[in-house]
Amino acid sequence: MLVAAAVCPCPPLLVPEVAAGAAAELDGARDACLDALGVLAVSRPDRLVVVGPAGAEGRGTHPQGAVGSFAGFGVDLRVRLGAGDAAPERELPPSLAVAAWLLERTGWTDAPVEALGVGEPLATDRCLEAGRGLAAGAERVALLVMGDGSACRTLKAPGYLDERATAFDAEAARALGAADTAALTALDAALAYELKVAGRAPWQVLAGAAEGARLGGELLYEDAPYGVGYFVAAWS
Template sequence: MLVAAAVCPCPPLLVPEVAAGAAPEMDAARAACTDALGVLAAARPDLLVVVGPAEQSGRGSFPQGTLGSFRGFGVDMAVRLGPTTGHSVSERELPPSLAVGAWLLERTGWADAPIEGLGVGEPLAPERCTEAGRVIGAKAGRVALLVMGDASACRTVKAPGYLDERAAPFDAEVARALGAADVAAVKALDAELAQELKASGRAPWQVLAGAAEGANLTGALLYEDAPYGVGYVVAAWS
């Protein structure tokens, strides 16, 4: 059963070495992510699953110890999804979202439970996302989720998706739903609208909603802003 979740944004800019001179602009988001991961540790889970958007249309799993890097963003820096276990790990690299999650876990010194990674294709239908979440929630007696994903990328004219007047209301509802641990509202997020607004977090958030069914968790919104015209939300469920 799901006992805790942390929702964090997944831009590589969260990593100071990638952000370089712009690093201070993300300090508040990094601090909020640290607080959210503290909620996960306090829950003492038997298993931590890191979920984030990936390019493929379905789902892809990554065992503990899988490597990721930020070389694609101009920084020769590697991360690992938890310590190696002595078993073979995936030859595939972590997708960028899970690499950022692995960086957050390394940064906070996570050593509290075994880790798995799940990359979720951004077009994955809501019902398939929630079903994946139900499977995750049944994997162990006490499951925690680190859910990586961004809200819209259309908040300003300089945003990656330019300005879309639908973006701010969409992001406000995302922040409200995640901050309140409103499972029904997260399930109800419009997949087509999310895709039009380039919101990479929709599918991972709906995986969380599936895992949280029947868990009766409360939420807290720790951060919500759009420093680069992209909506970033940090929330904790416990």
């Protein structure tokens, strides 16, 4: 059963070594993420599952001890998903590497941890099904859900400006802050793809996991630096 969830953005720029001289620009987002992870620790889960967007190479499950790297972003920095000496064949995709970095920052030892990388095109019904399966995996399950909003908020955004992006992000932020599983389920997957929303599938996995859990939510951070929607929320 799902007992808590934290929702965080997943840009590698969240890691100060990657952001370098611009690191201070995301201080507020980092602080909010750490606050959200504190909610997970207080929930005393039996199991923590990290969920984040992934390309073909990173889809599927990643065990505790899996390693990620920011070498692709010009930084010689490696992170490990929880404690352990596992030597998995695959590296963590960037979104899950950011999550592992956040967990290292908090010194996470509260419960065993594993990760699930989900593909951006994953249909809503399959996202919900995956979430239900995660929630049934232990008596007390917590989720750390990584994902960004639209990348089309400004002219300089990665996806250029799309006038539909602000409304989409506003509804996503409202749903995440209210722990509104129905609204997350109703997010338009086709529109999310057009707006380059990396978080749609992970958020809908969360919606499936939270069905019947009656969790309350709080939006801890909302902004669109670099023209990309970033949200932090805590559910408990």
